[in-house]
Amino acid sequence: MSSTIAKPTARPVTPLGILARKLETIVQELNQHPDLPESLVTQIKQAWRLAAGLDPYLEECTTQESAALAALSEKTAIEAWGEHFTQGSTVRPLEQEMLSGHIEGQTLKMFVHMIKAKKILEIGMFTGYSALAMAEALPHDGLLVACEVDPFAAQVAQAAFKESPDGGKIRVELGSALETLKKLAEAKESFDLVFIDADKKEYVAYFQMLLDSNLLAPTGFICVDNTLLQGEVYLPTSERTVNGEAIAQFNRTVALDTRVEQVLLPLRDGLTIIRRR
Numbered sequence: 001m002s003s004t005i006a007k008p009t010a011r012p013v014t015p016l017g018i019l020a021r022k023l024e025t026i027v028q029e030l031n032q033h034p035d036l037p038e039s040l041v042t043q044i045k046q047a048w049r050l051a052a053g054l055d056p057y058l059e060e061c062t063t064q065e066s067a068a069l070a071a072l073s074e075k076t077a078i079e080a081w082g083e084h085f086t087q088g089s090t091v092r093p094l095e096q097e098m099l100s101g102h103i104e105g106q107t108l109k110m111f112v113h114m115i116k117a118k119k120i121l122e123i124g125m126f127t128g129y130s131a132l133a134m135a136e137a138l139p140h141d142g143l144l145v146a147c148e149v150d151p152f153a154a155q156v157a158q159a160a161f162k163e164s165p166d167g168g169k170i171r172v173e174l175g176s177a178l179e180t181l182k183k184l185a186e187a188k189e190s191f192d193l194v195f196i197d198a199d200k201k202e203y204v205a206y207f208q209m210l211l212d213s214n215l216l217a218p219t220g221f222i223c224v225d226n227t228l229l230q231g232e233v234y235l236p237t238s239e240r241t242v243n244g245e246a247i248a249q250f251n252r253t254v255a256l257d258t259r260v261e262q263v264l265l266p267l268r269d270g271l272t273i274i275r276r277r
């Protein structure tokens, strides 16, 4: 039985979002310091506007998401994820902030169009937003295999896929991603595009399995989410969480691997694109 809550505001989970929120707090506190020079106050307010205005502007200039994606985003936002975990309905703590969203979904969709992908692998599906966004760009005979360990999240995703004309292109593999990758590799499956967005501590293992097998097609691309991990990867190491350290290690691994070339884009929480040399 699904339990929902009044739509909570998502907390910022990107370097830019966190920066904008911090500057907003500073701007609010300026009133308590009437002795500050006016030029300093003006510059702080300009910095806040510069940071806070970017994401809304990107939204405004990007093609609107489909009705199915908008509905899925809304459904994910009102699920009582905290309650689901404490009651044992989900196997791991999940939260609405995990959903990639409009700008990243549209970016991935563009990549699918650009490389004319026919087979996509997603590692970490959650409620299916990025999977459905990419599936919308696949041809009718295209396939997206989505790995997800949490049955509740998978159930929400599958219900949404049923409501979309593109949902039939998605096959959900429920279980540990590493187990699923092993099974897909043994079955000699190969993918034009792989989107990594599951357990940050397993990113290196996913990457190695993709490259050591035929899972990544010779001309395929890997897109990896959260490679900035809220800025933790470039902030002092003493401030890093376990996930921050895992992503820093992943970024180093990729940078040192001579089999690939890559670029880390500052999109949302960092999106790295990798290809075989």
Ligand SMILES: C[S@@+](CC[C@H](N)C(=O)[O-])C[C@H]1O[C@@H](n2cnc3c(N)ncnc32)[C@H](O)[C@@H]1O
Pocket: 092, 094, 098, 099, 100, 101, 123, 124, 125, 126, 127, 128, 129, 130, 131, 147, 148, 149, 150, 153, 175, 176, 177, 178, 197, 198, 199, 202
């Ligand atoms: C950040 S969310 C994915 C968000 C999704 N790609 C989107 O854009 O909406 C990460 C998901 O990976 C799943 N996950 C974490 N560890 C996993 C594992 N070892 N195997 C499979 N799925 C895993 C989590 O349950 C969660 O639903």
